[in-house]
Amino acid sequence: MVEHLRRRGLVGGTHSSRLGVALVMTAMMSFLPAYNVAASVDEGLFDGVQVVMAPYSANPAIHQDGTIVAGEYDQNGTYKTSDTQLTVMLMHDNASLYVAISGPAWGWLALGISSNMTVGMGFVVVGAVGGTYVTEERFVSEVSGTVVFPTVQPSGEKTIEKFGWMQHGADVVAELKLSLESPLWSLSTGQVYATVIASNSTVGYSLPSIVSGGQIHYLGGYLLRSQDNPETIKTLFSGEISSVPGYVALALIAIGTVAILYEYVFRRGRR
Amino acid sequence: MTAQSPWDRVRKGRFWHYIDERLGLDQLDYTVPEHGNTLPYMIGGITVFGFVILIVTGLLLTLFYDPSPERANASVLAIQHDVTLGWLVRGLHYWAAQAVIISVVLHMVRVFVTASYKKPRELNWIFGIVLLAITLNFYFSGTVLKWDQESFQGVDEIKTVSGYLGPFGLPVSQNLAPTVPILDRMYALHVAILPIIIGIFLLAHLLYVHYFNISPLPWRKKNSEEPEEPKEPFTKHLIGITQYGIVLLVILAILSFVFPAPLEPAPITGFHDATKPPWPLLPLTAVDDLIGLWWIIPGTAIPFLFLLAVPFIDRGEERDPRKRKIIVITFMVGMAMLLVLMYLGILHKVAGSVVGG
Numbered sequence: 001m002v003e004h005l006r007r008r009g010l011v012g013g014t015h016s017s018r019l020g021v022a023l024v025m026t027a028m029m030s031f032l033p034a035y036n037v038a039a040s041v042d043e044g045l046f047d048g049v050q051v052v053m054a055p056y057s058a059n060p061a062i063h064q065d066g067t068i069v070a071g072e073y074d075q076n077g078t079y080k081t082s083d084t085q086l087t088v089m090l091m092h093d094n095a096s097l098y099v100a101i102s103g104p105a106w107g108w109l110a111l112g113i114s115s116n117m118t119v120g121m122g123f124v125v126v127g128a129v130g131g132t133y134v135t136e137e138r139f140v141s142e143v144s145g146t147v148v149f150p151t152v153q154p155s156g157e158k159t160i161e162k163f164g165w166m167q168h169g170a171d172v173v174a175e176l177k178l179s180l181e182s183p184l185w186s187l188s189t190g191q192v193y194a195t196v197i198a199s200n201s202t203v204g205y206s207l208p209s210i211v212s213g214g215q216i217h218y219l220g221g222y223l224l225r226s227q228d229n230p231e232t233i234k235t236l237f238s239g240e241i242s243s244v245p246g247y248v249a250l251a252l253i254a255i256g257t258v259a260i261l262y263e264y265v266f267r268r269g270r271r
Numbered sequence: 272m273t274a275q276s277p278w279d280r281v282r283k284g285r286f287w288h289y290i291d292e293r294l295g296l297d298q299l300d301y302t303v304p305e306h307g308n309t310l311p312y313m314i315g316g317i318t319v320f321g322f323v324i325l326i327v328t329g330l331l332l333t334l335f336y337d338p339s340p341e342r343a344n345a346s347v348l349a350i351q352h353d354v355t356l357g358w359l360v361r362g363l364h365y366w367a368a369q370a371v372i373i374s375v376v377l378h379m380v381r382v383f384v385t386a387s388y389k390k391p392r393e394l395n396w397i398f399g400i401v402l403l404a405i406t407l408n409f410y411f412s413g414t415v416l417k418w419d420q421e422s423f424q425g426v427d428e429i430k431t432v433s434g435y436l437g438p439f440g441l442p443v444s445q446n447l448a449p450t451v452p453i454l455d456r457m458y459a460l461h462v463a464i465l466p467i468i469i470g471i472f473l474l475a476h477l478l479y480v481h482y483f484n485i486s487p488l489p490w491r492k493k494n495s496e497e498p499e500e501p502k503e504p505f506t507k508h509l510i511g512i513t514q515y516g517i518v519l520l521v522i523l524a525i526l527s528f529v530f531p532a533p534l535e536p537a538p539i540t541g542f543h544d545a546t547k548p549p550w551p552l553l554p555l556t557a558v559d560d561l562i563g564l565w566w567i568i569p570g571t572a573i574p575f576l577f578l579l580a581v582p583f584i585d586r587g588e589e590r591d592p593r594k595r596k597i598i599v600i601t602f603m604v605g606m607a608m609l610l611v612l613m614y615l616g617i618l619h620k621v622a623g624s625v626v627g628g
Contacts, residue, residue, distance in 0.1 A: 043624070043625070043626055043627075046624055046625035046626075047622070047624040048622035048623065048624060049623075049624070049625060051542070051623070117626075117627060190537070190538075190539055190540060191539065191540045191541040192539055192540070192541040192542035192623075192625050193541060193625070194625045195625075220541075220542060220623070220625045222539065222542075225537075227345075227536075227537070228536055229536070232535070232536055233536060233539075236420060236535060236536065236539070236545060236546065237542075237545065237623065239545070239546075239620065239621035239622060239623065241546060241547050241621055243617045245369070245549070245550050246550040246553055246613065246616065246617040247617060249369065249372075249373060249550045249551070249613075250550075250610055250613050250614060250617070252373050253373055253376055253377065253610065254610055256373070256376075256377040256380065257377070257380050257603075257606055260311055260377065260380050260381050260384050261384060261592075261603070263311060264311075264381075264384045264385055264489055264592055265384070265592045265593055265599075268489075268490055268591070268593065
């Protein structure tokens with residue numbers, strides 16, 4: 001690289017030109033760590049969170065048509081938001097993440113997943129704008145209680161592969177097919193990702209620019225592996241661990257110790 | 272004329288004579304005090320029987336176990352469900368490990384209470400404490416091998432603790448061999464390194480039990496005028512241990528059938544504190560909860576240093592526990608603290624956290 005710069009006359013000239021190049025390079029490099037340090041997802045927000053699962057299906061019979069038919073989604077991948085009564089359903093096939101959102105006509109819902117918490121979180125936003133439902137992709141470099149959506153969409157390949165929605169009386173159903181590999185994230189099975197579901201029930205005229213407080217639900221997101229038993233994984237994430245072996249061992253050691261003490265301290269020689 | 276037992280008839284047979292002449296098995300026929308054949312004095316022997324079960328079942332498990340991180344969990348699952356009687360072999364191995372931990376602790380309590388560590392058995396007590404430490408390491412490395420969420424979390428904690436220990440933590444840190452999975456190292460530890468070390472110490476421990484014979488009852492004074500305690504052949508002691516051992520084996524087989532050895536799914540990354548450690552490590556969980564992970568280092572080292580120092584602290588000739596109040600009460604307070612910490616560990620609420628990514 002130095003040889004290349006010398007041939008172009010950028011180094012090897014006067015002291016002042018060399019010093020100039022050094023200063024410019026130093027200034028450029030100083031931005032690199034600054035970018036990484038500023039962009040982050042606060043891990044503390046994800047302590048003791050509920051984990052939502054996306055069950056695996058090799059060939060899911062899912063169509064992004066805004067209508068959910070019986071058996072299209074697995075019940076193990078269902079999450080209900082407490083405030084807006086929206087139901088979010090998740091599935092995946094190792095290439096795409098299938099998302100369905102249903103409930104009484106809602107304002108917007110944002111699904112955020114971070115595949116690298118030191119960099120930030122990718123968001124897919126679905127919301128009502130001017131009587132129709134639209135989608136947007138946003139990458140948020142800092143998640144710390146408040147999410148500020150930048151106005152610029154990430155460039156390159158899009159995350160949303162397909163989108164469809166339908167009004168069913170008072171309810172609206174939206175369905176998305178999202179790529180697991182995109183500028184927003186890089187997702188694989190066997191790992192829990194920091195996940196955010198934020199929503200608002202008020203039907204507005206634009207997608208949100210800032211989200212905070214009770215609108216945000218901090219979760220863990222997990223794509224089930226093909227060999228995973230959803231019930232076992234659900235038990236694992238719920239922290240339901242049997243304490244029986246511990247109690248039995250505790251009792252046996254305690255009883256044994258007391259019996260030895262009884263034999264050699266209290267019953268000493270009375271045989 | 273007294274009736275001969277089947278055992279006596281075997282010993283007078285030609286086959287026994289042939290074997291005895293070549294292996295010197297009559298050396299086992301030395302006498303031990305009568306109290307040596309009571310249950311408290313046989314717990315150590317029952318522990319050895321448990322180790323024999325562990326060796327036999329462990330050797331069988333190595334035939335089907337794959338120690339690579341990608342396939343370890345699946346191979347244990349296959350042992351449990353696909354290999355003929357694999358569930359029984361793994362179940363016996365798992366339950367025997369639990370039994371050995373309990374029996375080794377009770378053996379230590381008995382030796383302590385009866386002051387069997389006193390002169391000239393001080394070094395044999397130290398061998399015993401080393402054996403206790405090796406047994407706990409055996410247990411931990413064994414739980415890691417199934418490579419499920421609990422194992423993964425255990426290794427994660429060990430990596431953190433090895434960082435606290437600096438250069439002393441290198442043998443268990445990833446830095447020792449960055450490209451070698453820590454699971455492979457745990458496998459080598461469990462099936463090669465620890466068996467050699469435990470073999471040496473167990474041999475020494477048993478040799479000195481034989482050399483010094485079973486320790487006297489704690490209230491029997493040296494040069495006492497009481498009539499000497501009747502003696503019984505050591506082979507009776509061995510038969511008693513075998514009988515208890517067979518009962519233990521039957522109980523372990525029933526436990527294996529009723530409560531199969533646990534196995535969680537293959538590790539899930541990015542999720543911390545998703546599960547609890549196995550029960551012998553629960554006191555450490557409580558210490559971590561109460562005062563922080565770093566404190567498990569002194570929390571482990573101090574009790575072991577105390578145990579190693581016991582024969583040098585309590586050097587008097589008195590063996591009666593009622594006349595060794597300070598050391599016995601100190602020991603019992605320590606035991607009570609251990610049990611309370613274990614109880615707190617049981618109460619510990621698991622609440623996973625998303626990390627990294």
